[in-house]
Amino acid sequence: MxxxxxxxxxxxxxxxxxxxGCNSSNSNDGGGHTLPLEECKTYQSAPExxxxxxxxxxxxxxxxxxxxxxxxxxxxxxxxxxxxxxxxxxxxxxxxxxxxxxxxxxxxxxxxxxxxxxxxxxxxxxxxxxxxxxxxxxxxxxxxxxxxxxxxxxxxxxxxxxxxxxxxxxxxxxxxxxxxxxxxxxxxxxxxxxxxxxxxxxxxxxxxxxxxxxxxxxxxxxxxxxxxxxxxxxxxxxxxxxxxxxxxxxxxxxxxxxxxxxxxxxxxxxxxxxxxxxxxxxxxxxxxxxxxxxxxxxxxxxxxxxxxxxxxxxxxxxxxxxxxxxxxxxxxxxxxxxxxxxxxxxxxxxxxxxxxxxxxxxxxxxxxxxxxxxxxxxxxxxxxxxxxxxxxxxxxxxxASVIDANTQIGTVDGNFTFTGHVSKFGGDEAVHEDPQFDGATNRLYTTIHHAKVADMPLVDFINQTQIRVIEEKATDHNGNPVKVDVSAAALFGDSSNLTDGQVYLKKDSANLYMYDNMLVATEISGEQLQNFMEWSYSYFNTYQEGDITVSFNKDIRAYNYDLFDGQGFTYEVDIAQEPGNRVTITSIRGTEFDKDATYVIAVNDYRFSSTMVPNGWVSEEDELWNSADETVYAIRDMLTEYVAETGTLSAGEFTNQNWHIVQYGQTDAEGNLVGDKGALLKARETEEGSKLWQQLQNKEICVVREESRDSDITIAVNYKDGSTWYENPQPGTYQGCVH
CATH class of the missing domain: 3.60.21.10 (Metallo-dependent phosphatases)
Incomplete structure (x- = not known):
């Protein structure tokens, strides 16, 4: 060697x-200690x-x-x-x-x-x-x-x-x-x-x-x-x-x-x-x-x-x-x-x-x-x-990497994933625990992070940071301040969570936002915004009677599932409908949604370039601003910067209940139901459904996973179908459900 x-x-x-706390800007040349490659010449570092x-x-x-x-x-x-x-x-x-x-x-x-x-x-x-x-x-x-x-x-x-x-x-x-x-x-x-x-x-x-x-x-x-x-x-x-x-x-x-x-x-x-x-x-x-x-x-x-x-x-x-x-x-x-x-x-x-x-x-x-x-x-x-x-x-x-990861940035006030009357605040929807580390992988017991199926401050923290940064820094092509109508962001990892009283370390931003994405503000029509949201919610498989959990389309990567937020922006999602016909936008900036109107959306550069432009929802000319030339260009570092400036990251500031999945029902700022329960929660209260849900919570049964990069649940646990789950060979433990 x-x-x-x-x-x-x-x-x-x-x-x-x-x-x-410094890192290279996107436009940095990386030190410039080697000569640039000669333009228009094939760089060949070895003999043929x-x-x-x-x-x-x-x-x-x-x-x-x-x-x-x-x-x-x-x-x-x-x-x-x-x-x-x-x-x-x-x-x-x-x-x-x-x-x-x-x-x-x-x-x-x-x-x-x-x-x-x-x-x-x-x-x-x-x-x-x-x-x-x-x-x-x-x-x-x-x-x-x-x-x-x-x-x-x-x-x-x-x-x-x-x-x-x-x-x-x-x-x-x-x-x-x-x-x-x-x-x-x-x-x-x-x-x-x-x-x-x-x-x-x-x-x-x-x-x-x-x-x-x-x-x-x-x-x-x-x-x-x-x-x-x-x-x-x-x-x-x-x-x-x-x-x-x-x-x-x-x-x-x-x-x-x-x-x-x-x-x-x-x-x-x-x-x-x-x-x-x-x-x-x-x-x-x-x-x-x-x-x-x-x-x-x-x-x-x-x-x-x-x-x-x-x-x-x-x-x-x-x-x-x-x-x-x-x-x-x-x-x-x-x-x-x-x-x-x-x-x-x-x-x-x-x-x-x-x-x-x-x-x-x-x-x-x-x-x-x-x-x-x-x-x-x-x-x-x-x-x-x-x-x-x-x-x-x-x-x-x-x-150096360990020291950097453990740099104290601030403290957390409040729980960024909550479950109403349940006293635990872990990310897993069934057992209310954060990921288990079993020596082979780390993921939730069910792989359903509660912040993926209910409106939680965890994702709102990302979305509202995107909105705030754009409105503080961005101007449009005419030099006017940019006002954001809606923001889209994904919960990249099931290991993400922030709980009351924890010290916020730099690694928490990396865990919540693992990619080095930049931020983009772009115009989008109401019709194309609807198409974008329908694309995102195609991540869910269609709800079937008797389901007590949701399941996910194995052909869609988890990082391609965005959640949406904005001041006065409200919508609901009905996963009993087929993909493409699930999202109802009820208001935007507090007024009636208009498919013919032009709105401004905040997204990361990957979503803008790899999904929105190729699908024709926006064009490159619709881009109003991106963070490439900012000192803090990465969304992940924008999260760190906010906590460092405020000292305290408060869940209350990011609690904005603006969406819900119909099969769960709508919740308030504490996670308690507002109005009727959805069909999925009602299924958990039937005699058979209640027993099965209890078994899932007690880790007596395991969900069916796809052997793929995301290990998603590809089949919803259904009390009417015994093939949708299997007995845990190590009852009450996480390890029995790991393949």
Missing amino acids: KSTTLSRALLASSIALALA VIVLSDNENIERQTITIGATGDMHGRIFAYDYALDSVDVNAGFTKISTLLSEERAQNPNMIMIDLGDTLQGNSAELFNDLPVHPVVDTMNFMDYDLWVPGNHEFDFERSFLDKNIQAFEQAVISSNIVWDKNSDACATNGEEVPFLPSYQIFEIDGAKVAVVGLTPSWVTNWQASSPQNFRNLDFKNELESVRKAVEDATAKHQPDVVIGALHWGRKDGGTGVHKIATELADYFDVLFMGHEHAQFIERVEKDGDYTADQLNISVRDADGRPQNQVEDKNISERYHSANRHESVKVIEPGSWGWALAKAEIELYKDADGKWQIFDTTLANRTVADIEEDAALQQEMQEIHD
Whole structure:
């Protein structure tokens, strides 16, 4: 392993900034300690062919390829927003596994699949000449890095300096210099920003690796075009096709690998579509972006819209938490059938696992390498020790992050999630507890956070902060102050809560608002506001008679569920209706809602760019203001700033009961019902429903979850249907319901 390039003086400076509560602004160039990349030239940090070993006098060999993805700043096995150990995370644990693998095969190729530098307080260190995560990858001798979309969360010079600091190859097949930019007049010719692929040679066998970054960067970062300055992103499928065809024609590789930062169903050109169309080129597709944990086989020219064949099982003979390929399902993959299918693997996120492909090769009678078989596995880190050498190298980064997370900002007055007559104030709707930490994950017992189904100060704190900041700072195109009619915000994490008397620490803002989003004010018509809200409330499955809980659409990510607030803005939601016909807006600014009127809405930049503009609800010209140029540009830091200025965060100031779900009924400022109970609460009072609800509250039964990134409840607990729940094998405990 290599020593990092991080100097102690610079590290001390960074720690001082962290303790002062500073972080890089979105427009900061990240220190400017490296020369910017030369415009309109392909940045190539490694030779076109990297020779790892040149012993050609062998007849058989096994090539091992490893990958991590979506590490999001996790150097240590630690979550700084929760200020706790995360046994399922960290480069330090991956490093231990990597040492084991390299002891068996020193020529192992190690890849990172992107979304690497952002998250988990990593932005504290953006001003260093080299980001500590890049130092970490260099220390661990990564061979290849594919930038993800979150690498573009900051001004482009941040990416420039860090890809230059990475000591091996950086690739992506679909990022090109913008041929229409003033800085890059190429006479219509597209010049790649990075090489599309990398060739490795191991004992005479050639391995081609093709990279991919989401083309949606320009949508997701539309409010911050400086983040992808002078760059363009091409169609995923066509870019990968061209890259693999070029690599094949020029190098005739013996093994072809995809390193794709892209979801299985994303954008109509997801990994499943790439796999079905290009299975005859690729042997293994490593993918990131989705944060999923799986091993699949995809058939050439198959139905890419369908679920693909799961070829993994738990490793009963080794560590049972590992995912290993089941050869009884996948069968042997070899030279005679390799063009018929391709295997796809994703190792979760944050370092949950090291994805591994072992590719067995032999020389045929003509001396050419042929594939005998491939075997895939996700080696999980839950019971793996952290690498002490890497810990020691990066200890000061960890210490600075912990100190920053525990900086006292103020105090909390009142409970930000409440339950009427119930004396407990935890987030879980059934047991009124905050998340349980079981050593495998952290989430609510039921995954229903009460603030997702009832109007609570927890989300109002975010929405009202967005409104206040815009009205204090923003002016429209004519220089007039901007007045906000409505604000939209999501409750990103089920671990979020604020309770009476607690000390408000900086980590509480990160826990409540985990992303580095900026704030946007945009005009929107009443009709499109209605469409936006209907889209948001499609997160719920349709209520069925007998349901005593709600459930969620497994195809919708939890962070795409927004709640809405505003002065004099009221609405109700009827989830017994089908999506698209659920929301009734009763008033806005205290007057009757008008579909033909133009309103101003506060949203984060991701929602504006990735959802509202593509769906045609607003245009980029409708944007009135964004926080990109503000000293405090991130919504998360706006929450911190407010608490620091006031000293006390009072729930009473953010209690604004402006919406309710019909199936629950309307509540007052204390959470007590106003008027009739909704059908869901009435179901809990029937003889059978009451018994089942009591069992759920006592943790005697468990809800049915989807094995997905959010582990959402996909089936509502229904007293008329025994298949909607199952008995807790460890009654009265949380652990029995964890899979």
